[in-house]
Amino acid sequence: MYSIKNHVLHVEEVSTAQLAETYGTPLYIYSEAKLMEQLDEIRASFLDAYDDTHAAFACKAFSTKYMCRLLEKEGFWLDVVSGGELYTAMSANFPAHRIEFNGNNKSIEELTMALEYGVGRIVIDDVSEIELLESLCKHHDKKVKVLFRITPGVSAATHDYISTGKKDSKFGIPLNEEVLYPAIERAILSSELEFLGFHFHVGSQLCEADTHQAALEVALALILETQKRFNYVVPDLNIGGGFGIRYTNQDHPLHLSAFVKPIMDRITDFCEKHHIKRPHISMEPGRYIVGEAGLQLYTIGNIKTIPEIKTYVSIDGGMTDNMRPGLYGAKYDAVVANKADLPKTFKVDISGKCCESTDILIKNIEIATPERGDLLAVFSTGAYGYSMANNYNKLTIPAVVIVKGDQHQLIVKRQTYADIVSREL
Numbered sequence: 539m540y541s542i543k544n545h546v547l548h549v550e551e552v553s554t555a556q557l558a559e560t561y562g563t564p565l566y567i568y569s570e571a572k573l574m575e576q577l578d579e580i581r582a583s584f585l586d587a588y589d590d591t592h593a594a595f596a597c598k599a600f601s602t603k604y605m606c607r608l609l610e611k612e613g614f615w616l617d618v619v620s621g622g623e624l625y626t627a628m629s630a631n632f633p634a635h636r637i638e639f640n641g642n643n644k645s646i647e648e649l650t651m652a653l654e655y656g657v658g659r660i661v662i663d664d665v666s667e668i669e670l671l672e673s674l675c676k677h678h679d680k681k682v683k684v685l686f687r688i689t690p691g692v693s694a695a696t697h698d699y700i701s702t703g704k705k706d707s708k709f710g711i712p713l714n715e716e717v718l719y720p721a722i723e724r725a726i727l728s729s730e731l732e733f734l735g736f737h738f739h740v741g742s743q744l745c746e747a748d749t750h751q752a753a754l755e756v757a758l759a760l761i762l763e764t765q766k767r768f769n770y771v772v773p774d775l776n777i778g779g780g781f782g783i784r785y786t787n788q789d790h791p792l793h794l795s796a797f798v799k800p801i802m803d804r805i806t807d808f809c810e811k812h813h814i815k816r817p818h819i820s821m822e823p824g825r826y827i828v829g830e831a832g833l834q835l836y837t838i839g840n841i842k843t844i845p846e847i848k849t850y851v852s853i854d855g856g857m858t859d860n861m862r863p864g865l866y867g868a869k870y871d872a873v874v875a876n877k878a879d880l881p882k883t884f885k886v887d888i889s890g891k892c893c894e895s896t897d898i899l900i901k902n903i904e905i906a907t908p909e910r911g912d913l914l915a916v917f918s919t920g921a922y923g924y925s926m927a928n929n930y931n932k933l934t935i936p937a938v939v940i941v942k943g944d945q946h947q948l949i950v951k952r953q954t955y956a957d958i959v960s961r962e963l
């Protein structure tokens with residue numbers, strides 16, 4: 539995906555210096571080849587390796603019409619969590635029956651939108667949603683397939699802010715007997731809902747498979763119990779996303795098959811042992827598909843040396859276009875893109891331009907001697923960068939460009955100052 543020619547970092551065949559000149563900085567850049575590589579890996583480890591499966595892209599990681607179109611063409615599904623993500627998918631003509639609607643507080647307006655478009659599945663996150671959805675279905679004369687997102691009560695080895703499967707979580711239906719089973723029964727008996735089964739998502743950026751395995755045990759026990767109590771064969775199980783990627787050389791992500799194979803083996807064994815028909819299995823990775831395919835390009839401005847303390851290298855963006863370091867202490871690797879093969883002898887902090895002392899993108903990184911006007915490329919920024927971008931300090935949201943071989947194409951225009959004030963009355 540990357541190479542260096544005349545000291546300049548290239549994405550596929552395109553020079554980052556040329557991209558900066560054409561589109562300006564800060565800039566989000568994606569390599570289509572890397573995106574395709576990730577999709578191929580999901581095919582090899584999951585979709586082609588096992589029958590009766592599907593994979594949905596968790597749009598929250600990079601919700602854009604471009605991604606929806608690419609995934610449509612490649613046969614993937616989408617997982618959306620809001621009216622806005624659903625609208626983005628529909629405006630890219632994504633087939634609604636391949637969309638799953640997640641979310642811990644879907645509004646009446648959003649559920650109505652989902653029913654009208656005819657989404658493939660709604661993932662119920664709270665028992666009160668059953669009644670709400672039934673009444674909306676009646677009103678609009680619709681029937682909808684549903685899954686229950688369960689809270690499996692497992693803790694993931696990741697940042698607490700992105701661990702979602704533990705007992706005390708705002709996501710999912712708790713496993714308590716008096717909450718869960720009456721809800722399952724109601725969904726099975728409902729004439730408006732078609733109960734497909736269970737969904738779990740245990741956390742994000744996971745670099746071990748134990749948490750998925752632990753949640754799977756909970757889900758399998760529920761499938762068996764549902765069959766015993768209600769004589770109902772659960773047709774579907776969604777194992778969520780959360781598969782970790784490499785941000786820096788401190789990360790040691792697992793190969794996707796290291797998650798998938800033990801899960802699928804266990805499901806097969808369990809179903810054989812209990813004479814249950816194996817359910818349709820789905821997953822919904824976000825970061826895994828887009829994270830490493832993206833990089834961000836900035837221009838270096840002020841270089842401030844505090845004698846005997848440190849040097850701050852300031853860039854023309856920051857926590858508005860990548861809030862992960864500020865929010866989670868996320869770590870990234872970077873290089874001076876126009877000096878990509880020069881010795882990295884200068885230890886600095888990379889500082890964003892927001893009026894916030896936590897707006898430090900990277901601490902203690904060694905880079906080639908920086909000068910004003912140099913370009914800085916930050917790697918593995920394809921997930922939750924653009925999608926979490928904001929206008930703090932009224933900074934504009936950067937443009938997004940996709941590179942394919944020696945071609946490049948603008949897929950999201952840079953926000954203008956006029957855009958920023960356009961909704962203000």
Ligand code: LLP
Pocket residue numbers: 596599617640700702739741742743778779780781822823824825826862921922
């Ligand atoms: N499915 C559900 C129900 C989810 O809640 C999520 C992520 C995913 C799938 C996709 O997870 P992934 O494969 O991307 O790890 N903003 C945070 C991540 C929040 C993830 C929330 N849910 C970050 O920048 O790390």
